[in-house]
Amino acid sequence: MRTIRLGAGAGFSGDRIDPAVDLARNGEIDYLIFECLAERTIALAQQAKMRDPSQGYDPLLAERMLAVLPDCRRKGIRIITNMGAANPLAAAQKVRAVARQLGLAGLKIAAVMGDDVLDQVMAGDYSVMETDEPVQAFRDRLISANAYLGAGPILRALQEGADVVITGRASDPALFLAPLIHEFGWGKEDWTRLGRGILVGHLLECAGQITGGYFADPHYKDVPDLARLGMPIGEVSEDGTVVITKTPGSGGKVSAATCKEQLLYEIHDPRRYFQPDVVADFSNVTMEEIGPDRVRISGADGSPKTKLLKVSLGYVDSYVGEGQISYAGPGAVERGKLALRIIEERLRLTGLRCKEMRSELIGVDSILGGHLSSAAPMPAEVRARIAGRTESLEDAQRIAQEVDALYLNGPAGGGGVSKSAREIIGIVSTLIPEDVARTSVEMMES
Amino acid sequence: MRLREIAHSRAGDKGDTSNISVIVYDMADYPCLERWLTADRVREHFADLTKGEVLRYELPKLGALNFVLRGALAGGVTRSLALDAHGKCLGPMILDIEIPEGREEAPA
Incomplete structure (x- = not known):
């Protein structure tokens, strides 16, 4: 039976780089996927782009690409990542430059655009989910509005032959769903398979968190060799069943327990995991340990998508x-409490709001x-x-300064x-509504 | 005994909401978990951190419960003043809850 092997090379922007090289070199993978874009990162990236229009993408992009592109090129591994952050086009140009620097000619790089919906959201009549206020109430302070795109534009980039696909904001599992749709030809309304593809993405998107990272608890849950933690591989079958594993000889472990913890990570109602492409249902998932560091996971399902996209407003x-x-030694706690009382009183005395x-x-x-x-x-x-x-940076600095002053003026x-x-x-x-985000794909070649 | 003896856990965050999974090591302990670890018991345990709603979802096929704690993250990771703004530490903290010794009869 044909399987597609997806490797997860990063679960956040600051993640380790050497395990991704190990995946490319020894993982026998078809796709290497880097999820690097936390909720707030894109707003910070937008600020960087406003200061310098050539910036606004992940600061480790070049370093990661330098490390993995030679092996990926040699083995025909395609790369998908949201390291484009606020500026996928500039990121794609940077990858092109890195490829040329490495002497890799003819590498096709795609930038996925259209997640930036600031203009549309400001012109529309939308309300903020957390506060029920109109978006316009945030007008003067708004930095960014980015929609979580689905698999669609990534799929288009793959169909056009991209070796590297760079997105801005996209749903994290969609980075993994897109290559599965591309390889298996799953239908747009095959909710069961789409739901299973979302589960694959959800399990893999935090990389080392399913191979024994964020898991060890000595004597209760021991994990070998965490300093050499391997990043995960999902071997996906046409029906959407997946076997989670990792590269041979790497540290960490894959067990039903590591997979269960990751399955429920950042999930609310397991029957309704809202995604741009499907509403996934994880409530009947089963897991089976079928070999060392190999867990087969099946039974996810899905129901029709809502046709709405979530937008993060920074x-x-x-x-x-x-x-x-x-404070240390006898009376440490009492002196610590006294220090806190002194600061509180100082802030009152100096009228800091x-x-x-x-x-x-x-x-x-x-x-x-x-x-x-x-x-x-x-x-x-x-x-x-x-x-x-505080309302101002100066006031914030005054709080910090008051703590500094405890050296000479505080407890012993x-x-x-x-x-x-x-x-x-x-x-x-x-x-x-999903059609408010007008997506496009820009291709370039090294 | 402490919950830690029969189960493990992981906490995640979305905005000001924390979710904490509790997963039994041995499926035979799941009925006991489901019976004793109620949403009310979890709300009481975390009363210092949230006055908000606590929801519980059951996943018997995985031997797991998933708790959703609204308003538990001091405003959420982007603006919270808390040291552990993600609430990552809430995962191990739930394992401190005391539950009765002994397995339940599995439901027929």
Whole structure:
């Protein structure tokens, strides 16, 4: 039975590069797919593009392509990635330059455009899902509006012969669904197979998170050789059944347990996983360990798509100032608490306006909250942390500065101050009819 | 006993909503999990972090429950002031819940 082998070479922008080279070299894969675009990244990329029109794509694009293009070219492995971020065209041009630098002539590179729907959303009558306000309420602060595109334009690029497909915002699983539709000729309304293809994409899109990453818990869930964690391969059959595995000799492990954790990762109702191409249903999925590091997964389904696309809106939300300082030895917790009280009072005395404030002791109550940590033993050292939301960067810097001043003015033995002040880009969402996003594919050759 | 003895978990985030999966190591423990780990029990456990709605979805074929906690992420990863803005730590935290010893009879 014919299978298509998809390799996932990155699960986020900062992911390791050497396991992707291992996939290209030793994975016997047909496609190498890099998912690198978190929710907020595209708004930051849009800001970079506004400063310099040749920028706005993933900062590691060139490094990744330099590492994998020679093996991919030699083996005929096609690459699909959303590293185009806010500027897929410039990213494609960069890949072309890298290919030429490597002496790889005739490489076909496609840029998928049309996810930027800022003009359409501003001109339309849409409401923000999280707040029910009209999108226009964010007008002055809006940076970006990008629709999660489906498999359609990626499929067109593959049909036109692209060796490398670069997208901006697309649904993460669609990066994996598109080559399956291309190879198997699945119908546009074959909801069952489309749902299964979405499951394949969902399982693979976080790369190492299904091969033993984000999983190890010593003595309960041990994972071998995490420093050499292999990235996953999905062997997909025409009916959409998939076997998840990894390259021979790499670290990590693939088991039913690693696959189950990833199946439910960032899922709400497993019967209704909304995607641009289908509403996928994972509720009847079954898993079977069929060999070492091999898990067969079947039983996903799907129902008709909603014909709506989710749009992420990036906007300037606020500024956050933060400072931390450590206390150790007898009385560390009491001195940490005193430090936090001093900062709170200083901010009041100096009239600093904070829209939201958080003060806590790392090692005591910063993650768990007060109730769950109340029974824990007293730690030998704590780190006091204070963070506040402000209207201006200057006010955010003043919060950080007040923590710095604890060195000479605070409790005994405070050390190791760190501080930061930054602009906060918020993300909200809206839904648009799918035909509002006018997609296109631009091809170029090295 | 603690939930950790029979199950593992993983947390994910979407906006201000966290989802936490709880998966039994041995399918024979699933009826016990389904009986004792109710949405109310999880809401109570995380009462410091969210006053929002907690939903539970059952996946008996995987031996898993999926909890969805609305408003649990201090505004969500893009604007939260929390140290763990993603709520990644919520996964292990749920395994601290106490449940009764002993397996249930499997439902007929």
